[in-house]
Amino acid sequence: QVQLVESGGGLVQTGGSLRLSCAASGRTFSTYAMGWFRQAPGKERDFVAVISRSGGYIYYADSVKGRFTISRDNAKNTVYLQMNSLKPEDTAVYYCAASAALPPTDSFKNYDYWGQGTQVTVSS
Secondary structure (H helix, E strand, O other), rough: OOEEEEEEEEEEEOOOEEEEEEEEOOOOOHHHHEEEEOOOOOEEEEEEEEOOOOOOOOEEOOOOOEEEEEEEEOOEEEEEEEEEEHHHOOEEEEEEEEEOOOOHHHOHHHEEOOOOOEEEEEEE
16 A cells, blocks of 8 residues: 655746655555646646656656656655646646556556645646
8 A cells, every 4th residue: 555645736827836746655665656647627637747666767748848857766755746837737736646557657547546636726
């Protein structure tokens, strides 16, 4: 069992930055690929980024490539999402998730554990 708790969301102006954190419980954090997803009101949950267990493989959605950076610290059981140059269309609830699937995947169906989400609002 893995419990995930996101933090770092908030309200920011267009062009601003936020850093999301996701703290995981348990001793098996390093055995999971970690992903970030987001869901805007009335829309489906969309993939944002994934990082492999060791951090050696990273993949981003085209919509955030070049603006967002995913990273992880296995010693701290934490995954991060640095978000720069934020746009109003980035407004959503952001979720971190853990996946045991190999290779690392962008499909939410392959994620085993989810956090409760943190709201990110970008004002224009």
